[in-house]
Amino acid sequence: MLQRFPNSSWGRPKHEIDARVLRIYRSFLLRLSQAGEALNYILLTVMIAATVKLLVFTDFENLLPYDGTVLTCVLDGSTQGMPNVP
Numbered sequence: 001m002l003q004r005f006p007n008s009s010w011g012r013p014k015h016e017i018d019a020r021v022l023r024i025y026r027s028f029l030l031r032l033s034q035a036g037e038a039l040n041y042i043l044l045t046v047m048i049a050a051t052v053k054l055l056v057f058t059d060f061e062n063l064l065p066y067d068g069t070v071l072t073c074v075l076d077g078s079t080q081g082m083p084n085v086p
Helices: 019-057
Strands: none
Touching: none
């Protein structure tokens, strides 16, 4: 007759609950939850920094008018010139 090893679930009925596996799964879910919280704070900080950079350091006076040609015209806000950029 085969011996049952105490750490194996082989040959056990399905209604038995393996507490060791449940503890491992619970600890995995807790670590995953903590990693998600940390990632949430990191992404929030990056989004706030990107928004501040966009609002403070972007020159909104540069325009890109489209006239239907292959050349792109850029209105430079600092020189008020419109050079053609191929």
